[in-house]
Amino acid sequence: MASVRNTVPRGRGRRPAAEVRAEVLEAAGTILLRDGMRAVTFDRVAAEAGASRTTLYKWWPSPGALAAEAYFARSRRMLDFPDTGDVRADLITQLRAFVRWLKEEGAERPVSELVGAAQLDRALAEAWSESYALPRRELARERLRIAVRAGQLREDADLDIIVDQLWGACYHRLLVLNVPFDDGLVERLVDHALYGAAAR
Incomplete structure (x- = not known):
């Protein structure tokens, strides 16, 4: 499946949680508006945002909840x-x-x-x-x-x-x-x- 954006290699070290969350929401919002809700999966969003699936499971109870928050952030x-x-x-x-x-x-x-x-x-x-x-x-x-x-x-x-x-x-x-x-x-x-x- 095509990438939403070109991924940039991450540097070493842990990114601040707020930065990771913002990038996850940005990636999820882009996928949602372009490809629809079914395309917003933890696997795809994690890959696009350079985050771990474990992080997404910790912050959102379902891909639907993630899609909703991404929509809120965009709107x-x-x-x-x-x-x-x-x-x-x-x-x-x-x-x-x-x-x-x-x-x-x-x-x-x-x-x-x-x-x-x-x-x-x-x-x-x-x-x-x-x-x-x-x-x-x-x-x-x-x-x-x-x-x-x-x-x-x-x-x-x-x-x-x-x-x-x-x-x-x-x-x-x-x-x-x-x-x-x-x-x-x-x-x-x-x-x-x-x-x-x-x-x-």
Whole structure:
């Protein structure tokens, strides 16, 4: 199987654990986005990262859990939540970045595979929920709380429902309906979540 990157001979001596972990996650993320989740095996990632399989078994309970953390590491820097003072604009910016990450930057297949595998892999399910889904949900909730305090949303606005409407719609189209969508959907999603569909 082709190598993800050219391996560089390691010097003598033990590398710091943080450096090894970062290189393992980088290798796993590259394999995941390029070749899919099934390609993320302890053997292949260890070889690509110049790490031992024993180290990977010690740090991750399953290849699925490793794939999930690698996905989190790759997505974190691309899905920051802005706060410009305009909640509509910030929701559009963040949701558009999420859709582009899925549709244009290679994350659509890995996300589908990770969510599917999480139904059968308890370690992966826990990693996805505790390390990604719930923290990202809380980031959205905090941005919406700021909007409530600024008077941009009603005090009784259900923040969880707004989050479900926005990101849940993307996951529903991706995982359940399996229909095409792109970032042209974003403004309509945000406006329906903020303003509703009732006649004025």
